Amino acid sequence: MQMPTVYLKPREEIRIRAGHPWIYDNEIARVAGSPEPGQEVAVLDASQAMVGCGFFSPASKIRVRIYSRAKARVPADKAFFVEAFASASAYRSRVLDPGTSCFRLAYGEADSLPGLIVDSFSGVSDSGPGRWLSVQFLGMGVERKKSLIVDALEESFSPNGIIERSDAPVRSMEGLEPSSALLRGEVPGSITIEENGCVFSIDLSAGQKTGWYLDQRDNRAAAARYARGSRVLDAFCNQGGFGINCLKGGASSVLALDSSPEALAAAALNARLNGFSERHSILEANAFDALRDLERTQEKFDLVILDPPAFAKSKQSVEPARRGYREINLRGMRLLKRGGILVTCSCSHWFDNTRFDAVLEEAAADCGRRFRILEERTQAKDHPIISGYAESRYLKCRILEML
Numbered sequence: 001m002q003m004p005t006v007y008l009k010p011r012e013e014i015r016i017r018a019g020h021p022w023i024y025d026n027e028i029a030r031v032a033g034s035p036e037p038g039q040e041v042a043v044l045d046a047s048q049a050m051v052g053c054g055f056f057s058p059a060s061k062i063r064v065r066i067y068s069r070a071k072a073r074v075p076a077d078k079a080f081f082v083e084a085f086a087s088a089s090a091y092r093s094r095v096l097d098p099g100t101s102c103f104r105l106a107y108g109e110a111d112s113l114p115g116l117i118v119d120s121f122s123g124v125s126d127s128g129p130g131r132w133l134s135v136q137f138l139g140m141g142v143e144r145k146k147s148l149i150v151d152a153l154e155e156s157f158s159p160n161g162i163i164e165r166s167d168a169p170v171r172s173m174e175g176l177e178p179s180s181a182l183l184r185g186e187v188p189g190s191i192t193i194e195e196n197g198c199v200f201s202i203d204l205s206a207g208q209k210t211g212w213y214l215d216q217r218d219n220r221a222a223a224a225r226y227a228r229g230s231r232v233l234d235a236f237c238n239q240g241g242f243g244i245n246c247l248k249g250g251a252s253s254v255l256a257l258d259s260s261p262e263a264l265a266a267a268a269l270n271a272r273l274n275g276f277s278e279r280h281s282i283l284e285a286n287a288f289d290a291l292r293d294l295e296r297t298q299e300k301f302d303l304v305i306l307d308p309p310a311f312a313k314s315k316q317s318v319e320p321a322r323r324g325y326r327e328i329n330l331r332g333m334r335l336l337k338r339g340g341i342l343v344t345c346s347c348s349h350w351f352d353n354t355r356f357d358a359v360l361e362e363a364a365a366d367c368g369r370r371f372r373i374l375e376e377r378t379q380a381k382d383h384p385i386i387s388g389y390a391e392s393r394y395l396k397c398r399i400l401e402m403l
């Protein structure tokens, strides 16, 4: 097969061979041929040895994203995607708890499918049994191959519908416009899914990201194990996931806080669907203000959950992010009763484990309290962490008990 070739500068293959999937523009010595945006290229090191194949992206600083590490030139054709989906699916069958009906089926580079996110949702009850895929095309390569990928998804999984939710800001770094559309079949306005024994009504076309934050599934179950009899604050609740899991776990009440009225309406609906309306209330506010106000009125909780959006979206924003994490964690800690539990998360890869744990130590010191570290958790296994690819390790969840 005709495939243009990208030659790396000396030693630039080391990081790639160690597992990293991105080749930056300044690591390339020369390009032989004239690859089109998104086209497959063969990547060779300075001694002409094959490193792998990747998608070429002329507009991005990440010039090539590796999808194959074979020694041969592997085209990213339909057969390639069918095989990649089979392997991604087999991995999930192996690691997910039996009965997990909604999960991330393909997680981009971590599944050797650069730029492609596929979330799989199976419906229960009113929406009828069915399976829907919510897909993000976040790189030039998968954008170019969109129709072939959708064919491969249909062939592999026979879903009732496939919806595109490529409305993520990272697309602009590849020179791509946001794009959301129904790609195949039908997707109802809302579907009812099951998670950890709770049900949630979600809207795949309008919810944040792909419609539901699947990466927190196991952390929600973990939080619920401490919830019995607790008064819970679920800050940055989105559609109510943590709080409703806690109510299922026997919480006496949940205050669900978010700045998005749409998310809160969904959270209230979800509380009702589970029969928890009487123990569930919502508060629309900026969490930074609301946590301060709750402290001022001397509110106290047995369990506080903090699951903010990524404060550090780049290396440059690590410092402002530190201040943000420190402030909400300090405020969250001050709202806890003695012996209370803090479930605190950060989903920013740039703000790594060391930084996050340091912020928690500082906040605890500022609060004048010590904490017992009960659990150090990360993302659910359908969001795999790959050696040599630090960006794949992004979610941190700590469960702390105030002493």
Ligand code: SAH
Pocket: 208, 212, 213, 216, 235, 236, 237, 238, 239, 240, 241, 242, 257, 258, 259, 260, 263, 285, 286, 287, 288, 307, 308, 309
């Ligand atoms: N805990 C959720 C996911 C949280 S995503 C779950 O388990 O599914 C982060 C949420 O924070 C989003 O719903 C977003 O609307 C909300 N958010 C962002 N900035 C906020 C702010 N300053 N105050 C309150 N909520 C905020």
